[in-house]
Amino acid sequence: MMWVLVLTCLIACTGKVVSTVCQIEMSPPRVVVKFGDSLSANCSSSASQIEGIGWESTYGGTGLVHGVSTLSLTIQSVKDWVIDPECYVNLNNGTQCVQPLPVTVYKMPDAVVVQPFIEVIEGKTYQLPCEIYSVAPARNLSVYWRKGNKIFHKETFDDPSPSPVTKLSLLNLTAHRDDNGVHFSCEPQLDLRPEEPDSLRMTPMAIKVTVLYPPTFRNPAHEMLEVPAGKEIALDCTATGNPMPTYRWTLPQSAEEMNKNQIVNESILKPSFQLPGTYSCTASNIHGNSTKYFSVSQAAGDRTTFAAIVGVFASLGVLLLIAGVFFVTKDGTFSCNKGSYIRGQPTSSGPV
Ligand SMILES: *[C@@H]1O[C@H](CO)[C@@H](O)[C@H](O)[C@H]1NC(C)=O
Ligand SMILES: *[C@@H]1O[C@H](CO)[C@@H](O)[C@H](O)[C@H]1NC(C)=O
Ligand SMILES: *[C@@H]1O[C@H](CO)[C@@H](O)[C@H](O)[C@H]1NC(C)=O
Numbered sequence: 001m002m003w004v005l006v007l008t009c010l011i012a013c014t015g016k017v018v019s020t021v022c023q024i025e026m027s028p029p030r031v032v033v034k035f036g037d038s039l040s041a042n043c044s045s046s047a048s049q050i051e052g053i054g055w056e057s058t059y060g061g062t063g064l065v066h067g068v069s070t071l072s073l074t075i076q077s078v079k080d081w082v083i084d085p086e087c088y089v090n091l092n093n094g095t096q097c098v099q100p101l102p103v104t105v106y107k108m109p110d111a112v113v114v115q116p117f118i119e120v121i122e123g124k125t126y127q128l129p130c131e132i133y134s135v136a137p138a139r140n141l142s143v144y145w146r147k148g149n150k151i152f153h154k155e156t157f158d159d160p161s162p163s164p165v166t167k168l169s170l171l172n173l174t175a176h177r178d179d180n181g182v183h184f185s186c187e188p189q190l191d192l193r194p195e196e197p198d199s200l201r202m203t204p205m206a207i208k209v210t211v212l213y214p215p216t217f218r219n220p221a222h223e224m225l226e227v228p229a230g231k232e233i234a235l236d237c238t239a240t241g242n243p244m245p246t247y248r249w250t251l252p253q254s255a256e257e258m259n260k261n262q263i264v265n266e267s268i269l270k271p272s273f274q275l276p277g278t279y280s281c282t283a284s285n286i287h288g289n290s291t292k293y294f295s296v297s298q299a300a301g302d303r304t305t306f307a308a309i310v311g312v313f314a315s316l317g318v319l320l321l322i323a324g325v326f327f328v329t330k331d332g333t334f335s336c337n338k339g340s341y342i343r344g345q346p347t348s349s350g351p352v
């Protein structure tokens with residue numbers, strides 16, 4: 001243990017000493033340059049016994065320049081992805097110090113490509129692709145996915161390649177009806193902080209999502225309605241769904257007859273004759289269908305319409321009975337049945 005510590009200290013301390021000896025200062029200490037742009041940096045030493053300073057670089061290197069304390073490196077146009085310039089300072093006593101200048105060469109993507117429209121089915125998971133063509137360096141690329149204005153997901157890349165690469169970012173999206181019509185956008189950025197304080201952004205590319213889903217009712221699937229006499233009722237079967245649902249109504253048999261002309265395949269039914277009973281409506285689209293029930297009853301204490309209708313049927317019954325009595329007198333069983341039918345009437349029309 002001691003060993004390692006001592007050794008580590010020795011290396012670290014020695015390094016420091018040499019560096020302190022030459023007192024090299026780089027300006028700027030790190031460089032971020034766009035591919036093709038110019039680069040310039042200064043290497044200075046405040047040591048007293050300088051023999052000379054030199055730059056080594058794949059482009060624009062200088063030989064050892066004697067008798068200077070500052071030497072600048074200028075590259076008119078950076079045309080390589082890896083340039084590792086190094087400044088070296090020679091002291092009169094034969095010491096040489098070398099200091100590299102970290103350089104990041106970047107390039108904005110040539111293109112950002114997405115599929116502008118996508119149709120998805122609710123509940124399923126999709127991957128929305130965004131392809132970023134020819135960007136460098138990939139490790140400084142961030143892809144921001146926005147949903148509307150909010151950041152939804154951020155992706156970064158481990159790729160250490162200094163030269164341009166094409167990257168694919170996939171957004172996992174589980175389709176939900178609330179996302180129908182929503183724009184998701186892919187916005188690549190190069191984050192080159194601290195040298196470039198503002199990240200370099202590409203124009204966001206939008207993907208409009210269409211979510212397909214089966215009809216769903218806004219109101220509960222079973223409604224109880226009490227109808228005051230003389231009032232109009234509207235049975236609302238409106239359902240959301242994509243594509244737009246179509247509607248089919250089923251009425252109690254008596255009501256079906258009387259409302260023949262009102263039954264249209266629309267979301268709201270306004271029957272002219274509001275007979276009590278169970279009305280139902282089925283909303284459908286290619287992704288499914290859903291049925292809603294309306295139990296329609298006469299409002300208590302105001303049952304005149306109902307009574308009138310029941311009255312009509314009762315009279316009809318009586319008429320039939322009379323006819324029966326007249327024509328089937330001899331058949332005792334038949335008479336008896338008719339009788340029980342009439343006795344049953346007052347119960348259903350109860351408190352008239
Ligand atoms: C380098 O030094 C020169 C002269 O001292 C100065 O004009 C120039 O701005 C410096 N360049 C940088 C990048 O610091
Ligand atoms: C997206 O889904 C794929 C496969 O289902 C998975 O491997 C990946 O980690 C997911 N990405 C995110 C960001 O959740
Ligand atoms: C680029 O990314 C690397 C690795 O994530 C990071 O160390 C560096 O600070 C970033 N910026 C520049 C200018 O290289």
